[in-house]
Amino acid sequence: MSKYRSSKSSIYIDGTDVPKNKLGIENTQDIHEVENILLEEAYAKLSSSLNTKTILDETYFINLHKKTFESLYDFAGVYRDVNMSKGESQFCLAQYLRSESKRIFTELEKDKYLQDVASDKTTFAKKLAYYQGELIALHPFYELNGRITRLYVDMLAMVHGYKPIDYSGAIENGAYIDASIACVQYADASLLESILFCGLSRFDIVN
Ligand SMILES: Nc1ncnc2c1ncn2[C@@H]1O[C@H](COP(=O)(O)OP(=O)(O)OP(=O)(O)O)[C@@H](O)[C@H]1O
Numbered sequence: 001m002s003k004y005r006s007s008k009s010s011i012y013i014d015g016t017d018v019p020k021n022k023l024g025i026e027n028t029q030d031i032h033e034v035e036n037i038l039l040e041e042a043y044a045k046l047s048s049s050l051n052t053k054t055i056l057d058e059t060y061f062i063n064l065h066k067k068t069f070e071s072l073y074d075f076a077g078v079y080r081d082v083n084m085s086k087g088e089s090q091f092c093l094a095q096y097l098r099s100e101s102k103r104i105f106t107e108l109e110k111d112k113y114l115q116d117v118a119s120d121k122t123t124f125a126k127k128l129a130y131y132q133g134e135l136i137a138l139h140p141f142y143e144l145n146g147r148i149t150r151l152y153v154d155m156l157a158m159v160h161g162y163k164p165i166d167y168s169g170a171i172e173n174g175a176y177i178d179a180s181i182a183c184v185q186y187a188d189a190s191l192l193e194s195i196l197f198c199g200l201s202r203f204d205i206v207n
């Protein structure tokens, strides 16, 4: 069964949580394996091409999803046109997705992609958590929102000299979901901020 309640979503193979895909995979374990390989390839490619001129705008964010998963899914890089919720959390309504996405990325551009606060880890974690929380609440794609949001935030951290964020079990033990719930339901990014503060470390400094 799909984890999502969605009135007309048909991205999943009937009766499974496996999205219809270009490789004809029908098994959960196999699809996760392929997704993980594609994600690892994306991390390798993106980290090596990242430089101070990289602009982490909305197009960059959408392209992370598109380029990483277009060999597997037709919905890669496509914003959903159905409403989605999980548990008690209602993500951004489909009709507001585009305008909300524009608002978030315009704000981030005005914030110079956090360039001015990056040297102060406390402020950086706070700002990063705010934007990550906004993207979690946006939940713009049919699937893979968590992984693409974390990939994007990792790029935002790396472009300012940090390592990819070490979530240290927060994803596995449910802390990341609790933090997501606080962001989506209460616009409260403080739990996420703590996770990010612990998980951020610089490439050049031994903590
Ligand atoms: N109950 C919830 N309330 C709010 N947000 C949630 C809830 N459950 C999950 N989320 C958010 O949705 C994301 C999962 O979305 P999706 O399934 O599209 O992506 P994924 O990449 O498959 O997930 P994952 O993060 O588990 O790897 C989570 O990472 C989390 O941020």
Ligand SMILES: [Mg+2]
Pocket: 143, 144, 145
């Ligand atoms: Mg998922």
